[in-house]
Amino acid sequence: MANYDNPNGFRWVKSLSGRNKPIIESQTITTGQTIAAGDAVIIASGLLSIAEATSGLIHGVAIESVTTSAAGATLLYIPALPTEVFEGQCSGTYTAAIRYTAVDIEGTTGVMEINENATDEAVAQVIGELGDPNNSIGANTRVLFTFVRSSYSGLEDAQ
Numbered sequence: 001m002a003n004y005d006n007p008n009g010f011r012w013v014k015s016l017s018g019r020n021k022p023i024i025e026s027q028t029i030t031t032g033q034t035i036a037a038g039d040a041v042i043i044a045s046g047l048l049s050i051a052e053a054t055s056g057l058i059h060g061v062a063i064e065s066v067t068t069s070a071a072g073a074t075l076l077y078i079p080a081l082p083t084e085v086f087e088g089q090c091s092g093t094y095t096a097a098i099r100y101t102a103v104d105i106e107g108t109t110g111v112m113e114i115n116e117n118a119t120d121e122a123v124a125q126v127i128g129e130l131g132d133p134n135n136s137i138g139a140n141t142r143v144l145f146t147f148v149r150s151s152y153s154g155l156e157d158a159q
Helices: none
Strands: 011-015 025-028 040-044 047-050 060-062 074-079 084-089 102-106 113-115 124-129 142-147
Touching: 025 047, 084 113, 084 124
Parallel strands: none
Antiparallel strands: 011 084, 025 074, 040 047, 040 060, 060 074, 084 142, 102 113, 102 124, 124 142
């Protein structure tokens, strides 16, 4: 079975601490940002900005969309705590050998994905595949992951 190619960002799945709802935070975002629900965000100069493939620390995942933010606009997001499990699509071909490997993210507004074959920043650790009958190992697999390099983890940026 072929997986659908539908890169639509990241989605909170569960907490390893047993909570059945995510923690939700709000913070001011950088002026001029366009962020979609499901986009990873970072902290830059004390403000939220959209994450990029080269971001070394993830701060959270947006749960709302903001188009071209005005000064002082805020964004609701789920913090990238080490106990929070997210789901996202791989950008290429996933193999089970990637489980428990820290990999990169990639994409732009509204289409963020797990980059299963890049480990330069190693911000997301794959912990398994999404248990769904429409999801199989191969191209565009949807995986479960945690952010291991985040504002909350205490780990330094990748070298």
